[in-house]
Amino acid sequence: MSVIKIHLIFACAQGGVIGLDNKLPWHLPEDLAHFKKLTSGQTVLMGRKTWDSLPAAFKPLPNRLNLVLTTQAHWTAPGAVAVHSLLAAKELHQAHRSSQTDASHESESAIWVIGGAQVYAQTMSEAHVIEMTQIDLEVKGDAFAPLLGQEWRETSRQEHTSVKGVRFRFLTMKRF
Numbered sequence: 001m002s003v004i005k006i007h008l009i010f011a012c013a014q015g016g017v018i019g020l021d022n023k024l025p026w027h028l029p030e031d032l033a034h035f036k037k038l039t040s041g042q043t044v045l046m047g048r049k050t051w052d053s054l055p056a057a058f059k060p061l062p063n064r065l066n067l068v069l070t071t072q073a074h075w076t077a078p079g080a081v082a083v084h085s086l087l088a089a090k091e092l093h094q095a096h097r098s099s100q101t102d103a104s105h106e107s108e109s110a111i112w113v114i115g116g117a118q119v120y121a122q123t124m125s126e127a128h129v130i131e132m133t134q135i136d137l138e139v140k141g142d143a144f145a146p147l148l149g150q151e152w153r154e155t156s157r158q159e160h161t162s163v164k165g166v167r168f169r170f171l172t173m174k175r176f
C-alpha cells in the first residue's frame, strides 16, 4: 500500500471562523478558484454537514472522488460515497487509485480534508499539510478552524487583495 498523506484545506476569517449556519460567511471567488486548483483530480473527504452546505450546482465536486463521513448507516447522495471512519476513507481512496492505471504506480498520494470543523478536528493529528486561506474579515461564526500547535511551520505565503478589496493570503503549513 502506498503512503497516504492527509492534507487539510480551509479558509478562515479573524478568530478562526470557518462557517455560520452551515454556510461560508463570505464569498471570495479567488479562494474558490484556489480550492478547485488544489483539489481537482484528488480525493476529498468532508463531513455530512459540509456536503449538505454545498450548492446543488457543485454536488458532487466535479473531477474528485467525494467521500462523505457520516454515522448514518444508510446515508446516500448522488455522486457521493459514504464512509464511516477515516480508515474506511483511506481504503476507498486506495481502491479508487488502483483502478486508475496512470496513478496506481505512484508511491504517495493525498486525501484532502475539506471540512467542516468536526472533521478538521478529528483529522488534525494525522495531517501532514495544511493549506489555509486567511481572510482579513471580522464575521460572526459557529464553526471554527482547528488550532495549530508549535509543530506546524509556515512554508509558503502569498498575499492578495480580492476584486472586492478584501485582503487575504494563501498559507501552506507543514508539520515538522
Ligand SMILES: NC(=O)c1ccc[n+]([C@@H]2O[C@H](COP(=O)([O-])OP(=O)(O)OC[C@H]3O[C@@H](n4cnc5c(N)ncnc54)[C@H](OP(=O)(O)O)[C@@H]3O)[C@@H](O)[C@H]2O)c1
Residues within 6 Å of the ligand: 009, 010, 011, 012, 017, 018, 019, 020, 021, 022, 023, 024, 046, 047, 048, 049, 050, 051, 053, 069, 070, 071, 072, 075, 083, 084, 085, 114, 115, 116, 117, 118, 119, 120, 122, 143
Ligand atoms: N471555511 C471553510 O474552508 C469551510 C470548509 C468546509 C466547511 N465549512 C463550514 O463548516 C461548517 C460545517 O462544519 P461542522 O463541524 O458543523 O460539520 P462537518 O464536520 O461538515 O460534518 C459533521 C458531520 O460529519 C459526520 N461525522 C463527523 N465525525 C464523524 C465520525 N468520526 N464518524 C462518522 N461520521 C462523522 C456526522 O454526520 P452525521 O450527522 O450524518 O452522522 C457529523 O454530523 C459549515 O458552516 C460549513 O460552511 C467551512
